[in-house]
């Protein structure tokens with residue numbers, strides 16, 4: 001059973017008169033088998049929460065634990081290893097490599113990670129995300145929604161224990177949004193993943209197992 005714990009996490013940006021409390025004393029726990037939604041208005045701290053959960057930023061105060069390891073105490077190298085082995089990110093910027101085709105985006109991951117989906121599972125994933133026809137295209141030939149679906153497939157390709165997704169449905173129409181969120185929910189339930197989705201998109205609220213809200217850096221369960 002995997003577990004992600006935030007223990008009194010505060011994140012402050014800037015100093016003195018320009019000090020800004022982006023996360024204010026957050027306590028949070030997620031276990032494998034759950035799809036968790038974090039909603040909140042723009043600027044409320046959602047992305048900061050997600051990047052700290054994945055070790056991309058460190059808290060100013062408090063601890064983040066992944067399976068009983070306090071990731072705040074790990075060296076940079078240990079944090080990078082943890083991210084590569086256990087965490088799949090879907091970031092708002094998609095982070096696709098511009099000079100690689102869709103197919104090559106996955107092969108590129110092969111070089112740095114051994115723990116990838118079998119060919120059958122990969123075919124299934126590409127089919128579910130309607131990407132099979134796009135394998136030979138480059139990112140600049142794709143629409144926003146298509147890039148978003150490639151970024152989701154790439155995060156799932158390494159079969160990570162945790163999936164952290166920032167606005168994964170922002171560029172998708174309602175039908176595709178629901179498909180993507182159902183896919184993530186199935187993965188959480190059937191393959192025992194922890195999936196945390198940060199979103200403005202209140203259409204997704206009824207599908208998640210748990211919903212949290214962040215307002216002005218404070219988190220509450222809805």
Ligand SMILES: Nc1ncnc2c1ncn2[C@@H]1O[C@H](COP(=O)(O)OP(=O)(O)OP(=O)(O)O)[C@@H](O)[C@H]1O
Pocket residue numbers: 013014020022040041042043044045046047048049200
């Ligand atoms: N590196 C930084 N330096 C200073 N302030 C920052 C930094 N990163 C975020 N902030 C501030 O912290 C607050 C929370 O930002 P965050 O990106 O977490 O919000 P968000 O809820 O994800 O917003 P959105 O929905 O618009 O993406 C914002 O006021 C933002 O300006």
